[in-house]
Amino acid sequence: MNSYKVGILVVSDSVSRGRSTDQSVGELTKLLKTDAPDSVWRLSTSQVVPDEKEAIQRVIANWTYAEDPTNPLDLILTTGGTGLSPRDVTPEAVAPLLHKPCPGFTTAMLNASLAITPMATLSRPVSGIRSRSLIITLPGKPKAAVENLNAVLTSIPHALDLLRGHDSRQLHRQLDSPAPFRALGHTCRHGHHHDRSSETSNKDDNHHDLPLPLRPRESPYPMIPVQAAKQLISQHLPQLSTEKIPVNADLVGRVIAQNLTAPVPVPAYRASIVDGYAVHTKDGPGTYPLTTVPSVAGSLVNATPHLEPGHIMRISTGAPVPHGADAVVMVEYTSLVTSTADHHEETTVRIDYTSQPGENIREVGSDIPVGHPVLSSGQVISSLGAELGLLGSLGITQVSVYRQPVVGVFSTGCELITTSADTTGPLPPGKIHDSNRPALIAVLQNHGFKVVDLGIVSDERRDLVQFFQTHTQVSSPVDVLVSTGGVSMGEKDLLKSVLTDDLRATIHFGRVFMKPGKPTVFSTLETGSSADDDHDCRRRVIFSLPGNPVSALVTCHLFVIPALRRMAHLPNPEFPTVMAKLQHSITLDTRPEYHRAIVLSYTDHDQNSSTPGLTVSHPAPLLAYSATADQRSSRLLSFVHCNGLLVLPAKSNEQAVLQPGCDIQVILLESLVDAGHHFTTG
Numbered sequence: 001m002n003s004y005k006v007g008i009l010v011v012s013d014s015v016s017r018g019r020s021t022d023q024s025v026g027e028l029t030k031l032l033k034t035d036a037p038d039s040v041w042r043l044s045t046s047q048v049v050p051d052e053k054e055a056i057q058r059v060i061a062n063w064t065y066a067e068d069p070t071n072p073l074d075l076i077l078t079t080g081g082t083g084l085s086p087r088d089v090t091p092e093a094v095a096p097l098l099h100k101p102c103p104g105f106t107t108a109m110l111n112a113s114l115a116i117t118p119m120a121t122l123s124r125p126v127s128g129i130r131s132r133s134l135i136i137t138l139p140g141k142p143k144a145a146v147e148n149l150n151a152v153l154t155s156i157p158h159a160l161d162l163l164r165g166h167d168s169r170q171l172h173r174q175l176d177s178p179a180p181f182r183a184l185g186h187t188c189r190h191g192h193h194h195d196r197s198s199e200t201s202n203k204d205d206n207h208h209d210l211p212l213p214l215r216p217r218e219s220p221y222p223m224i225p226v227q228a229a230k231q232l233i234s235q236h237l238p239q240l241s242t243e244k245i246p247v248n249a250d251l252v253g254r255v256i257a258q259n260l261t262a263p264v265p266v267p268a269y270r271a272s273i274v275d276g277y278a279v280h281t282k283d284g285p286g287t288y289p290l291t292t293v294p295s296v297a298g299s300l301v302n303a304t305p306h307l308e309p310g311h312i313m314r315i316s317t318g319a320p321v322p323h324g325a326d327a328v329v330m331v332e333y334t335s336l337v338t339s340t341a342d343h344h345e346e347t348t349v350r351i352d353y354t355s356q357p358g359e360n361i362r363e364v365g366s367d368i369p370v371g372h373p374v375l376s377s378g379q380v381i382s383s384l385g386a387e388l389g390l391l392g393s394l395g396i397t398q399v400s401v402y403r404q405p406v407v408g409v410f411s412t413g414c415e416l417i418t419t420s421a422d423t424t425g426p427l428p429p430g431k432i433h434d435s436n437r438p439a440l441i442a443v444l445q446n447h448g449f450k451v452v453d454l455g456i457v458s459d460e461r462r463d464l465v466q467f468f469q470t471h472t473q474v475s476s477p478v479d480v481l482v483s484t485g486g487v488s489m490g491e492k493d494l495l496k497s498v499l500t501d502d503l504r505a506t507i508h509f510g511r512v513f514m515k516p517g518k519p520t521v522f523s524t525l526e527t528g529s530s531a532d533d534d535h536d537c538r539r540r541v542i543f544s545l546p547g548n549p550v551s552a553l554v555t556c557h558l559f560v561i562p563a564l565r566r567m568a569h570l571p572n573p574e575f576p577t578v579m580a581k582l583q584h585s586i587t588l589d590t591r592p593e594y595h596r597a598i599v600l601s602y603t604d605h606d607q608n609s610s611t612p613g614l615t616v617s618h619p620a621p622l623l624a625y626s627a628t629a630d631q632r633s634s635r636l637l638s639f640v641h642c643n644g645l646l647v648l649p650a651k652s653n654e655q656a657v658l659q660p661g662c663d664i665q666v667i668l669l670e671s672l673v674d675a676g677h678h679f680t681t682g
């Protein structure tokens with residue numbers, strides 16, 4: 001039997017503050033018989049939020065970007081906040097989240113309510129689909145909520161079946177990307193979809209056709225949590241191919257894409273570990289004549305010599321041990337007995353040491369036997385040299401590695417000028433130096449990525465479209481485009497509209513619930529056609545970061561660098577997080593904040609320590625200092641000398657200020673040692 005997962009969101013100031021108890025969840029689950037074994041309805045989750053738009057949107061965004069997108073909630077019911085009082089904002093919160101409004105449910109509920117009471121005219125329900133969930137807003141009063149749900153209950157299973165099952169491929173194709181953000185295109189061989197059939201439905205969203213006074217005054221993009229944004233990025237990154245490259249210094253930092261086994265043994269011959277004399281252990285200590293030819297590493301031209309019993313052979317470290325010999329005695333444990341008349345050669349030597357068979361001999365393959373695994377797919381070639389040395393010792397001259405993403409960085413904005421030696425002197429009025437592009441290029445290059453400087457593009461639609469078309473052609477080498485500016489609500493903030501309306505890219509998110517970085521946009525664009533071979537069918541990744549310089553840098557670290565590391569198959573794509581003790585109070589923002597900070601280890605802070613960063617012998621807490629009080633997104637001074645971002649929660653009724661001494665999570669962007677030198681506490 002089909003079953004449907006239900007989530008109920010209670011929107012109520014009084015229930016959320018504990019001034020009253022919710023009854024609607026109980027009444028609705030009674031109607032749905034969610035506990036009955038023969039019922040199709042299962043209550044998966046329920047939550048209470050105050051009558052606040054962002055709180056409502058946060059829960060719904062979370063529920064519809066569930067961890068497992070293949071197993072979403074089928075039905076989301078909200079109760080409350082649909083009336084006319086100033087605090088009633090549920091329809092305003094839910095409507096922008098809907099990818100497909102379903103006014104039929106709304107009409108059916110209103111008709112049923114109006115048949116009971118004319119007061120139903122005061123209710124403002126909305127209904128529709130977001131991703132794979134049907135969302136219906138019910139009134140707050142339990143009785144009215146039950147009446148409304150009853151009015152539409154019989155048609156919901158059919159709607160859900162259509163949504164999830166019948167012709168589900170087509171449905172999912174349409175719903176993967178919300179209507180206003182949907183891409184148009186084709187299906188590549190490797191399954192990327194971008195459906196041209198939905199072309200007409202995108203027309204409504206061509207806001208740039210609207211005269212300016214009629215442009216939307218609210219962003220249609222929900223503010224999704226940072227973790228949901230990261231999940232969407234990971235979900236939509238393309239797989240990069242592999243390539244064979246020579247074994248040399250350029251291999252450092254690359255990720256091996258094959259399992260390598262030793263093609264030859266190391267050592268390839270029995271080699272001496274010491275400088276001394278090859279012996280037969282059975283001969284024991286005593287005085288022995290030397291064979292005339294010593295074994296010196298690298299000097300053997302022909303076959304390995306043979307050592308007769310009762311003889312010894314001088315041998316150097318790394319030289320082949322003669323056949324017959326089964327140990328090497330170090331020169332220190334021997335003494336000269338006789339030499340040639342000219343004193344140039346030893347003729348007899350006394351062995352003062354009892355050797356064990358095998359002593360001081362590296363047998364063939366004793367370091368690395370043939371066929372032994374040496375490097376496996378996913379391992380990184382480090383700068384320590386060990387992996388390069390290993391490959392060299394095995395005579396391996398080229399290896400298969402994952403291709404690294406090529407990143408194109410550009411700035412957008414008519415106010416920007418490129419700073420160079422020729423642009424010294426006062427700036428023309430209204431112009432500013434483009435600081436984002438050089439800063440981002442430096443950051444990305446220092447993380448080991450190949451970066452192409454794509455310059456500045458104006459805020460004009462025509463220029464933006466032409467620029468994107470050039471750099472997303474199948475033949476363009478750029479895998480990832482990173483821009484700054486033009487993503488907020490200004491009349492010249494055209495990036496999102498250019499991406500969807502002109503390029504037919506798919507915007508996976510258009511705002512994030514964070515500070516700084518709220519207007520960050522992540523989209524992908526498919527190029528090539530299904531008729532082309534796989535190589536020509538490429539998915540381009542586009543990060544459109546906010547223009548404010550600190551927002552651009554913070555979002556580059558939080559979103560772009562982990563994504564590039566993922567594409568390059570590098571391990572640990574995310575920056576590490578640590579816990580630290582906050583050293584002063586911080587007032588929380590209404591958005592979760594990534595607060596620029598300096599994190600020091602105990603010894604960095606210890607004025608008597610001459611060696612900052614040394615680990616102390618007892619576990620000491622890390623100390624976290626806000627970089628500056630003023631952390632405005634335009635103020636780069638707030639990021640200077642920082643090595644971490646404090647992960648601050650949004651302000652809530654319970655907590656508005658973090659107190660000194662509290663434990664706080666920090667994303668470490670730089671090593672602990674690098675920050676301390678420029679920072680004086682107090």
Ligand SMILES: Nc1nc2c(c(=O)[nH]1)N[C@H]1C(S)=C(S)[C@@H](COP(=O)(O)OP(=O)(O)OC[C@H]3O[C@@H](n4cnc5c(N)ncnc54)[C@H](O)[C@@H]3O)O[C@H]1N2
Pocket residue numbers: 411412413415416432433434435436437484485486487488489490493516517518519545546547548549551633634
């Ligand atoms: N009505 C609203 N206005 C704004 C909102 C909002 O939600 N509603 N969000 C604010 C937030 S938060 C941010 S962040 C910014 C993002 O702005 P944009 O991405 O649209 O960027 P621009 O408008 O092009 O520029 C913003 C700011 O940054 C300077 N800038 C831009 N590019 C560079 C560069 N390459 N180098 C140095 N400085 C740059 C630009 O001159 C502006 O001062 O929007 C808020 N507004």
Ligand code: MOO
Pocket residue numbers: 514515516517518519546548551633634
């Ligand atoms: O989100 Mo914006 O990046 O705070 O200034």
Ligand SMILES: [Mg+2]
Pocket residue numbers: 485486487488489490493547
């Ligand atoms: Mg703007």
